[in-house]
Amino acid sequence: MTSTPTPSPAPTPTLTLKPGTAWHDAWNRCLTTAPEAFADDRTRNLWSGTWHQDGRTLPATSPIDGTPLTGPPRLDAPAARQAVRASLDQHRAWRHIPLPERRARVSATLDALTEHRELLALLLVWEIGKPWRLAQADVDRAIDGVRWYVDHSDRLLAGRTPLAGPVSNIASWNYPMSVLVHAMLVQALAGNAVIAKTPTDGGVSCLTLACALAAREGIPLTLVSGSGSELSEPLVRSPEIGCVSFVGGRDTGARIATAVADLGKRHILEQEGLNxxxxxxxxxxxxxxxxxxxxxxxxxxxxxxxxxxxxxxxxxxxxxxxxxxxxxxxxxxxxxxxxxxxxxxxxxxxxxxxxxxxxxxxxxxxxxxxxxxxxxxxxxxxxxxxxxxxxxxxxxxxxxxxxxxxxxxxxxxxxxxxxxxxxxxxxxxxxxxxxxxxxxxxxxxxxxxxxxxxxxxxxxxxxxxxxxxGTPRSRGDREELFGGFGGSWRGAFVGGELLVRAVTEGPPGERLPGNFPDYHLMPQV
Known part of the structure; x- marks a missing residue:
């Protein structure tokens, strides 16, 4: 009796990198798109309205396969303090720009981000390992979310004024566009100059490109790199700072919370919790x-x-x-x-x-x-x-x-x-x-x-x-509010009108919804 041979499993197909998506392809496109922000082998820091080839660049690799990348150009504390002082000068001018002009400049920035959507997404793939579908979604959520604020800016900003100083942003690496760039552009739309530290673990090239496109439209952004321990003092405690916005872990958030509480400074501190x-x-x-x-x-x-x-x-x-x-x-x-x-x-x-x-x-x-x-x-x-x-x-x-x-x-x-x-x-x-x-x-x-x-x-x-x-909840977009209970959040809540309220001044005695040292106030939904 002849036995029937067992069929062999189908061979696993050999995969290759899709043409046109290599890191050197993305980098060369950055050099062509924003030569003011990218040098041959490094990114630049943005402060005082100018791109500076300062800071010390450390090696970096892509999480997706170990490909060498361009690391962030790290500033020391004195250089960061100089950037903060320059941002205050920008803030004092920008806060007097009429809302229609601010709205037009932010809208032009969104158009530029849309034009370069695929390059921004490809940078996210290489720098922080996002699959293509999710990288595109991160870019799209930033653009679509800020457009909602632009479209509703008359209502959201009625009776409100910018803060006394720029907003300082320290955010984690996982959502450079839909969290960090989104927040920066809304803060600028509200009349503030904006400072951001690039995340240490990834995203510097994506953020550099996004900020280059915004800076061309006259948006008063500052983008600097450096270690959190060294830049925390100038980016959190400097008297020029009007608000600190942080996204990250509880340990770092607790240290920032102590600093801003001592100074009585406006703050938005999103921290982790076990969902x-x-x-x-x-x-x-x-x-x-x-x-x-x-x-x-x-x-x-x-x-x-x-x-x-x-x-x-x-x-x-x-x-x-x-x-x-x-x-x-x-x-x-x-x-x-x-x-x-x-x-x-x-x-x-x-x-x-x-x-x-x-x-x-x-x-x-x-x-x-x-x-x-x-x-x-x-x-x-x-x-x-x-x-x-x-x-x-x-x-x-x-x-x-x-x-x-x-x-x-x-x-x-x-x-x-x-x-x-x-x-x-x-x-x-x-x-x-x-x-x-x-x-x-x-x-x-x-x-x-x-x-x-x-x-x-x-x-x-x-x-x-x-x-x-029975369904998952998320940060949400546009008018959806966002915050946290207990140790997961300190300071003002955000999302929808609350994000604008968090980075502007309202009527005397206004109590912002949020978790503060002396009160907890939930928003009226």
């Missing part, structure tokens, strides 16, 4: 399966990611049946790798983490948590990723799901900022609420429950600024 998704008396499992891949966008490297599921114990088997197929379907790999040169860029859920150090840190935390009793429910494999032959993959971490991380693990109480989900099981509503409030405040949360009355009763007890009913 949780609760499952209680829930049966709509297809909807949960459908949303899981979206929750992994950009490898959960965002402040509104959901790394913790709090699941009713009796529903755990049903939850896993809905969750595991979805997490196994995630698409990861090199964001610019294609099989054929004419192929479109791949549609991925995420690529690398921001750098190899972060990937190793999370890998070690996962290993330690398992050693101390966490149960691994899913551990992704590099074999499922799309990579170039022989490429550096040290910044990649594939999806991991752990049950019951031990209390001694950072994964138990802190946001991992990577593709690591943790699950805890609960038996009572009290346990559900305690587990969902594990980090003393969060930006967002979600509760999946079939009964609207149960949601209405439990949601107000969840300490998050926004709580979804």
């Amino acid at each position: 949780t998704w609760g499952i209680w008396n829930h049966t709509d499992w297809p909807s949960l399966t459908a949303v899981i891949p979206k929750l992994f966008d950009y490898g959960k490297q965002r402040c509104t990611a959901y790394p913790r599921f709090v699941v009713q114990r009796t529903l755990f088997a049903d939850f896993l049946a809905a969750y595991l197929p979805a997490v196994r379907s995630l698409r990861t790999g090199h964001p610019l790798a294609v099989e054929h040169p004419s192929d479109p860029l791949p549609v991925l859920d995420f690529g690398p983490l921001i750098n190899a150090s972060k990937a190793k840190e999370l890998h070690d935390q996962v290993t330690e948590a398992i050693d101390r009793g966490a149960v691994p429910l899913h551990q992704g494999s590099a074999a499922a990723g799309r990579f170039l032959p022989g490429q550096d993959t040290s910044a990649y971490l594939h999806p991991v799901t752990l049950l019951n991380p031990p209390p001694s693990s950072p994964l138990h109480h802190a946001e991992p900022f990577g593709p690591v989900d943790t699950i805890v099981l609960v038996d009572t509503e009290a346990e559900l609420l305690a587990a969902m409030n594990a980090s003393n405040g969060a930006l967002v949360a979600t509760l999946s429950t079939d009964d609207p009355a149960t949601y209405a009763r439990l949601a107000p007890q969840i300490r998050a600024f926004k709580t979804g009913h």
